[in-house]
Each structure stands twice: as C-alpha cells, then as structure tokens.
Amino acid sequence: MAQRRVTVESEVGLHARPAALFVEAAAKGGGEVTVAKGEGTPVSAKSILAVMGLDVRKGDEIVISADGEDAEELLGRLVEIANAG
Template sequence: MTERNVKIQSRVGLHARPAALFVQTAAKAPMDVTVGKPGGTPVNAKSILAVLGLDARHGEEVVLSAEGAGAEELLDSLETLLSTPEPEES
C-alpha cells in the first residue's frame, strides 16, 4: 500500500470544483484509492459524496493511499491537484 500525506492548498478546501477534479482523477485508476484525515477513517476517493463528507479544508492535511501498479503515478497526480492553489478569479 502506497500512502502519502498532502496539505490542501485550495482556498475552498476539498469542496466543489477541487473535489470534482480529485474524484474524476481517482476514478480513472483501476485500483482502490482512499483519502482521509490523519487518524480518521479513510473513504473511497472515487466517491464525490464521501470526499465532500470529509469536510477537508484549506491548510488541512489528508492521507492518500492506493495499491497496485501505477499507484505512485496516481498519487503524484492527486497530490498535484491538492497542493496547487487555485488561480485567483478576476
């Protein structure tokens, strides 16, 4: 099992658009993928309701995990999504 701790940089946290992009990326993977708060119960990263239910906010850390071929690459992609601040809206 590959795990990675990631700090959320989106100012809205893991909600709305960032959550949708996160779930879409996770859903493309053939393996099980989970996300959770440290010390909490991980949830299915392919479920928008489960991800939104985490109530993960800006500056909080989450634990990503996946197992199987391509897990490192998938976690790299998910980490990039979470650790990149959104551009300011004009």
C-alpha cells in the same frame, strides 16, 4: 499500498470543483484509492459524496492511499489537485 500524507494548500480545500477533479482522477486508478482527513477513517476517493463529506479545508492534513501498478503516478496527480490554487 502506496501512501502520501499531504497538507492541503488549495484555498478552497477539497470542495466543489477540486473535489470533482480529485474523484475523477482517482476513478482512473485501477485499484483501490482512499483518502482520510488526518487520522480519521479512510473513505473511497472515487466517491464525490465521501470526499465532500470529509470537509477538507486549507491547512488540513489528508492521507491518500492507492494500490495498483500506477499507484505512485496516481498519488502524484491527486497531490497536485489537493494543492492547486
């Protein structure tokens, strides 16, 4: 399972529109995709309620994990979304 640790740079964190884009991108991944806030419990990155429930804000660290053959490419896209201004 591939993993990335990211400090969120987006002004709004992963709320509303960025969260929807994050979940939409994660859902395109063929395997399991999770996200955790800091050292917290990972949740499905394919669930808008789970992602919004993390309450990720600018400056928070998240850990994104994915498996499957496209995992690295998918993680790159998810990092872009988390840091989009």
